[in-house]
Amino acid sequence: MDTTEKILIVEDDRGLRELLGEELTDAGFRVRSAGDVPTAWALVQSWQPDLVLSDLRLPGPDGLELLERLAALPPPRPALIIITAFGTVPQAVEALKKGADDFLTKPLDLDHLLLCLKRTLETRRLRREVEHFRELLGRGEEDFHGIIGRSGVMRRLFAAIGQVAAAGGPVLITGESGVGKELVARAVHAESSRAASKMIAVNCAGIPAELAESEFFGHAAGAFSGAERPRQGLFLEAQGGTLLLDEIGELPLNLQAKLLRILQDGRLRPVGSDREQQVDVRIIAAGNRDLEAEVREGRFREDLYYRLETFRLEVPPLRRRGDDLELLCARFIDLFATRMNRPARSISPDALARLRRYTFPGNVRELKNTMERAVAFCPGREIGLEHLPERVRRGTNNGRLNGEEDWPGASHPGDPAGLTRQMLPESPDDPGELPSLEEVANRYVRLVLEQVDGNKRRAAQILGIGRRTLYRRLDDP
Known part of the structure; x- marks a missing residue:
């Protein structure tokens, strides 16, 4: 068995503790052991086992107290299997009600124990996946x-x-x-x-x-x-x-x-x-x-x-995240309007278009600061161009105006992804190998479309062309 899952054995019988440790180590598990609850609890906190295999009767606090402590931990908490020489139905019911995953009695059948461990660990993995997907559904993929x-x-x-x-x-x-x-x-x-x-x-x-x-x-x-x-x-x-x-x-x-x-x-x-x-x-x-x-x-x-x-x-820069900019603007407007008790609730199309043209060298942090300022200066419900910082209104970015032409192959805010480099062959031996302007234009259209995850409306806006022209370019070889 090939596993990196960790098992903590809690057993006051030293001989049985060492036997279980050897058997589980041979089975491929990572194993640590303790003879009492205080030692076991310290290992739970520092080592974070996936499963605890604990005797019910222990010196001092017993296995049920350990079970209660484990049940109070936030997810992902360890699974727990109780073992005891005094296995009665009432004890089994009490342990299961308090959150134990299984209950075994001594003398232990080692083959059965391994099957029980594997089954419990698999159940724990499935439970974690279900909890994870529920969390995703609850908070939304955004x-x-x-x-x-x-x-x-x-x-x-x-x-x-x-x-x-x-x-x-x-x-x-x-x-x-x-x-x-x-x-x-x-x-x-x-x-x-x-x-x-x-x-x-x-x-x-x-x-x-x-x-x-x-x-x-x-x-x-x-x-x-x-x-x-x-x-x-x-x-x-x-x-x-x-x-x-x-x-x-x-x-x-x-x-x-x-x-x-x-x-x-x-x-x-x-x-x-x-x-x-x-x-x-x-x-x-x-x-x-x-x-x-x-x-x-x-x-x-x-x-x-x-x-x-x-x-x-x-972590990708903001300029490569397409329509995330609009989503982030909405979240930041809601955040700062609530925090500052301001009336702003939305952003005008002109202001949003100008934000899209700006490449945000400071990325999400700069956008957040921009929206905080806009919310503070906006007297009404809609943020307009006049509420954006001057550098954003002018499109100024590191001394360059967005839209200025640059030498093909440059890597700067005007060509954030180095797209032109991707469209030209590396140091061609024959100038005749260079593509025509029409070929470069078609490649550029496809690269922009890839950067915005296939969003044709957004690609057409960036390229400054109509939808019909975009589709014609996509149809060209």
């Missing part, structure tokens, strides 16, 4: 853990978040400033098996270099001047949960080496301590720096980059 979007690129991102969250390894989130990388990180945490534990976010650029090692890894008492008390550090504070390292490219090289050690073997040594400590934290790194370029320049460790890049999520 809102994914606070990320607003319905475009094709965002639906693909939502699906990728779910897959990466389940994988469990480190994650690298990249994208331009203001696209919502922290929201994506929080969605990964919320979709993962660590959702019941905390997530800590830290901006690596905001920590002074001389304090960084102590801030991240903690320190022992007396480790340096002023260190009167020991400190855990961010990694140990996030034990069992997730640590977001924003602006990862700002992390000093000496700390990059220590971060790589944690990713490889899960161990760290606080400053001034002679003892290593085990840490169980999922690392999510984010930033808008080009880490490949940083590696080439020697400012970022190559081995750390490839370790982080195992699971990579690229």
Whole structure:
């Protein structure tokens, strides 16, 4: 059996505890064990098992108390199978009523136990999927853990978040400033098996270099001047949960080496301590720096980059998200009108068209600030052109007016996706290989249509042509 599912055995009989541990480990499970409820509860919180296999009669608090604690946890809580040498119908009924998934009596049949474990874990997986889909239906596909979007690129991102969250390894989130990388990180945490534990976010650029090692890894008492008390550090504070390292490219090289050690073997040594400590934290790194370029320049460790890049999520800029802009405008108008008690409820077609022409170098964050200003200055129910910032009204973006012609192949706000590069062959040997203007125009139409997920109305608006002309272009080879 090939599984990474975790089982916690709670049994005060040491011989039986070790026997069960060996059998379940041989069956492919990851196993830990405890002899009493306090020890078991600490492991539940730090290790987050998928299933707890617990004796009913234990020294101190019994298995039913452990069951009540587990039942009070937020989803996804561990499954629980109760085992006892005193298996009676009333005890079985009481355990099942309090949330136990099954009830077995000693002496245990190990083959039957394995079947029971597999069946319970499979039921738990199915239950989680049902709960997940119910949650999606309840919040609508436009809102994914606070990320607003319905475009094709965002639906693909939502699906990728779910897959990466389940994988469990480190994650690298990249994208331009203001696209919502922290929201994506929080969605990964919320979709993962660590959702019941905390997530800590830290901006690596905001920590002074001389304090960084102590801030991240903690320190022992007396480790340096002023260190009167020991400190855990961010990694140990996030034990069992997730640590977001924003602006990862700002992390000093000496700390990059220590971060790589944690990713490889899960161990760290606080400053001034002679003892290593085990840490169980999922690392999510984010930033808008080009880490490949940083590696080439020697400012970022190559081995750390490839370790982080195992699971990579690229957050698309706002200009590639099509009609998400209109959806976001509506959400932000509602948010700020409610917060500021203002009358604004909608946006005029002219103002929305001007927003669509603007490429938003600050992405969703800039749009949010723009809508906050517009709501504050709008005296009526509809936001108009006059309520937008001057740079948006003029279409100014980094010194260039939207609509200005640019050299084919340029990569800047006027050609955000580098579309012209995609339409021309790489360094043709014969100029005769270059496509005609008509061919380039037809390719461009198809590329724009792809960027807006097949929305012909939106594509025609961007291209400045009528629907009939668009269809003619699509019919041309």
